[in-house]
Amino acid sequence: MNYPIPDSPQDILALQQKPVDEELVASAIAGVIKIVRSQGKSLEDLTAQVLEDDPLLDRQQRRWLSQLLAQAWESFT
Template sequence: MDYSIPANMEEMLALKNSAVNEEVIATAIAGVVQMARQQGQSIEQLTESILQDDRVLDPERRKWLSQMIIQAWNILPLPKNDSA
């Protein structure tokens, strides 16, 4: 099944209704990257927030996730500017 990249938090939360698989995880990561860009965040700010200690992921998994976020940031095209 093809998933479109979530453009907002509502679309991101809708992914919770999907069975977890590699495609859903990749789609969620792409959505996080696109939303961070739309909010003017840098890759450094985004990875810093991912690496912050939390009770969901252990440090090793947070590190892995931050690496996936960096890869997605470098691969995904920049969003089109609607005002152009």
């Protein structure tokens, strides 16, 4: 992977400066999972946060993202 896995929310925000590609998205997802786990939170906590109403993503997109995060979470265990 061309991008390191982010260790902090600031590292994830810094990814906004990079061109978006599959590796960047994978790095951001891995970083979110790493950060959430380091905070002692569970997959259920992350899923609940992703499924909250948000103006950026519609309900179907939030469900898809939560499923993607669940698959990635299991891959990192």
